[in-house]
Amino acid sequence: MQSLFFNKVTNGVIQNIRSLNSKGFHVFVTNCANIKLRRLHITAPSTSPNTDGIHVSHSINVKIFKSVIGTGDDCVSIIQGVNNVTINRVNCGPGHGISIGSLGKYQNELEVREVRVLNSTFVGTDNGLRIKTWPDKYPGAASHITFSDITMKNVKRPIIIDQEYQCSPANCNKKVSLISSSKQTIL
Template sequence: MGSKLNLHIIFLLFFTLYVVQAQDFDVTKYGGAAGADITQALLNAWKDACAATGTAQVIIPKGTYTLNEVKFLGPCKGEIIFRVEGLVQAPPDPAAIKSDAWVVFETITGLTVFGGGTFDGQGQKAWTVNDCSMHFDTCRILPTNVRFNFITNGFIHDITSLNSKMFNLFLLGGNNVTFQHITVTAPANSLNTDGIHIGRSTGVKILDTTIGTGDDCVSVGDGTKDLTVSKVTCGPGHGISIGSLGKYDNEGPVAGVHVSDCTLTNTDNGVRIKTWPNSKPGSASDISFTGITMNNVSNPIILDQNYCPHAICDKQPSRVKVSGVKFDNIKGTSATQQCVILSCSPAVPCENVEIGEINLVYNGPLGPGNSTCLNVKPTFTGHQVPPVCTPPQA
């Protein structure tokens, strides 16, 4: 414990020195002002910071600002600190943002985003025009609040994403990126507002974070490897989900996803792996969910290889191979009678699925909790409540 504490103190001292020595590029020095649109001032500050040698710090001080669609492009000459202390607001009208994201950081090595501030997507109007639940393949993709594309050695911490029009934080093509002390807030009825989405990235950590939203608190896309999710508080939302996988050609394998010490409350799902029926070939392996607390969660444990949210899916079996999955030390209360659902593909049955200690209580009117198992033969350690895969699977 002492050595860990000393390392933490050394890190804080190093980070403090790192910030002190940075060159500052304050948006108010470029003509930006609270109560006004800072788009051009912020882009000018970014341009100078990105061109500076050494460490450069872009600063948005405390106050309320408006910001139109922006993209902060690298590569930069040195490392960049983006310090957001204020409340930054997007245009309320979704038509004002023409691309798939409001704020984009792209192709940067050595990026820190922090400051205690808030990115407010003002998504209330967008949610009313989101028709993706009815027209999944043709609906307009609404903008993500903050998107991180091809970031290497990133640290995003102590910021809030509020009321995004669609996804809140989105990482694509990242390498060695940590999200810590993040707050994501959106109402339960805000469609497709995933909290943090990770895709095609390696070496990512999501730590000590609070997410309440209208979709998955954490969602994991294809090509994700070596992902740690720990001490995330989730609710409302759709849980912590891997997938859905197998919809597109040439999806990368998902491997090494470890979720631990998380708490989910009043969510529509708990911990979940989902693949499309009639999918493209793919794989998901080396996955663990351990130390999870469920408070009135629907479908607390669900492995669904027939994921079809719009009831118009081809019923041919999934071709995504799921293997090496562990569920252990998962406890709490279920809002649905089926506490555990392991529904694997008949074309590529799940392999090496381990069920450890499970204690999920259903107190509804239908009788005790139960489980469903299809096309899987788990191994068991510990004790399971309710019994899992009993009677024998179909």
């Protein structure tokens, strides 16, 4: 369930929206091209599950900027089939930070490419910047990921590359993820 759902939108601008206490994702962008999301104010309690601020899949040329996002889940989540995303001047917190993935859970997933997170601030989040992949499920790729000019305050895990997502000693044999991760830059 999501509050705002954008599917097959081209050359769209979503701006000056407040979303409060969504029952699921606040904003879901999928199968879109050339989308700008700016000056959004997204809020949910830190204890609310599955309340991603902005969730992006199967889209190209997405710009998210000048926004404030505080939820019980990812401020921004990016999954398969996403190419050329810029996240700039976003304030994140509370929440789980900005996540790429999870990847490798489903067969024939499309690559995530060209993701840039710039000039952003994380305050009181569980994670800062995260790439998460399933162990030993399906192949895929995440490449050309850049994190630059990031400020973090009271962030439990500032940078995470988790190749054993949803793994615990009781349910995982520590098999390697089949996701290829290349050309990540942290400046």
